Amino acid sequence: MTLPDAYVLRLSGITKRFGPLVANDAISFELKRGEVIALLGENGAGKTTLMNILFGHYVADEGTVEVMGKKLAPGDPRAALDAGVGMVHQHFTLAENMTVLENIALGTQSPWKIRLDRVAARRRIGKLSSDFGLALDPDATVASLSVGERQRVEILKALYRDARILILDEPTAVLTPSETDALFRTLKLLVAQGLSIIFISHKLHEVMAVSDRVLVLRAGRLAGERATEGSSRSELAALMVGQHVASPTVGEPKTGSVLLELKNVSTSGQGSSTRLDDVSLVLRAGEITGLAGVSGNGQATLAALIAGTLKPSSGQMAISGAQVADWTPRAALSRGIGRIPEDRHAVGTIGDMSVTENVISERYGTPRFSRRGFLDWRAARNFAEEIIRDYDVKCPSPEARIRLLSGGNMQKLILGRALDADPVIILANQPTRGLDVGAVAFVHRRLLEARERGAAILLISEDLEEVLTLSDRILVMSKGRLSSPSKRGERSIRELGELMAGQGEAA
């Protein structure tokens, strides 16, 4: 059977504004049957907004969506689903206390049926799982599933409804490399069945691996379109960022005195934190100390110790040679520790408070922002505007709730908040996780500037490449213990990998 129209999807002139921010500016494109389009762009470029319009979560201010030649009713997910559009959201839309089967069957049977047909649902799920290699236990509750499995549930939800067009929003952001490979295999099977796929990503190598065609979004506009074959990563990166990104040049460190010292520190390991076992650490002025390791080996505990949210059970901690007895978050801040927390949503910011309130949240009590117990809103606002300008944060206004910002912009704001006080010690925990190329380069540049200035920086990262590029000295954390430090280039990647796996001297 040939379709009357080779295009299964056509977007024409989609424009969407959030207040003064234009998230999508007159975007048009078409999608063919059996084609994989990659939607590439930095955080905040408008990729997710565009797909949310297509799926009916948002209503576009202008423009139309046509599926299989028919115009789609705006703002109605049901219409999109009925037309054969399925979406795998970046933040999964699953009810965690319910089973896989219940999540998939939700909304697929007439609401007035006296009995949910679980038998038929189970049969269909079983068939789809085996056809597409999406193994799942239909009776498992979603809360018990891994992230990769949850994504499979989302894909099954779409397939269960006979989706012909599948939108995947940053599908690999949460996956391990092997889960990513499995996802790509599934996508190949789907395309072979004639499905069309829109793959949203900011990771260039993935885009090159899965797509037939790449659309690049920049600041809400379609910046370019390339056939994947015959284009290059650097070309796409340039399109995405709008300029050539240079990797940072790291000069020789101007090593100074010891600013932070941990001596034989251990923690009790109560709660969910990994126990630290006799950890000693020295941070020197003008140096970046990189801490590599597989997540969950005690990095979070170490970060909590330095930030003052956790107390050691034994050992000594000193700043600039002076013992600090009352190591609380406030004491840490006032002694010049700048923090970039691991989880910017949960710890770094308060989502429903404004940008202004968030930037002063670490220092609202200081004379700069308060007078006789009253907040000085003008100073706070000026400070917010200063950070927005200096750190190139894209946000509608200082009054906007911070959760409206994209991850990259949120991180720039946190960075600005931490660095503005000229901290002597910087605790950067996963500072570039989930950020796009441009934002990563920005964060790296700022950290290197702080190093030039003479700050002591502890860079905790799961991204080994990042650690290798920036660090003057590298430590590896494994099972709550630290390896001995090695200078830049002293240990090979293989040696570091062995340390991370807990073989070698640290174990």
Add this chain to the structure above:
Amino acid sequence: MDQALDILLQTSFWVAAVRIASPLIFATMGELICERAGVLNLGIEGIMTVGAFAGWFTVYSGGDLWAGVLVAAIAGACFGLLHGTLTVPLGLSQHVVGIGITLFATSLTYFTYRLALPEVTTPPKIVPFQPLPIPGLSSIPILGEALFSQTPLTYLAFATVAIVAWMLYRTPIGLALRAAGENPAAVEAQGISVTGVRIGAVMVGSALMAVGGAFLTMSAFNSFFFEMINGRGWICIALVVFGSWRPGKALLGAILFAAFDAYQIRLQQLSGGVVPYQVFLMMPYALSILALILVARRATYPRALMIPYQKGER
């Protein structure tokens, strides 16, 4: 001491416990439906007052008993619609709206009562639902008598638990309802209107609360007087938590609380005035708090309870 334990073997005690439990069962099921869909309905106390009056007044004005129950349910659903409109599409604070509905519904009821019966000083009585013993079952000693020689409204209360449980766990609509209370985004992503599901749940739930109120005037006290709900609505909120948002466990909680209540009345009579009677009145509530601490601490509550959902927001 022996006498105190003897109470537990009296048939009349268990009959009373089941009777006292009946209005609580209706209202608890109503609250449970609302909360499972993600809406805390603190209008319960006022909506029960409305139901108590509406049911009683229908019968007093010459209506049939079952017509009274129906009118009570409809009146309850109307207040549910008001609550739902304010809390769901408008996303107002569920606490404030709920308390407002309780105050509004209660005052409106008293006002209507005064308008309808301006001259009356002692509340007029109606002919209530009569006990309808079920042949065979009601002759089983103690348990049979307690459960099967009650009024039809009590049987309906127990049937409601079964229906609510079936609806929640076996039907597509129950699935949507539970999902709306867990993660509204999941409901919307599957093409169902979160607003529709939640308002529907609040309306049905409120109707059940009103029937619970009507039980008091039509199957227990036979007339309507002020302050007659007397905190029963608040108890039902606690019972939902006690029951970990599950109909079966909530039913158990309602019976347990009613048994405490029936027990303290009998204990009061035994003590012969040595202990102030307020101490006994307090007992069921003190015991419920204790039970809550023991049972409900680790309950998994609906994740999206009290979180308004607005489409198209991020």
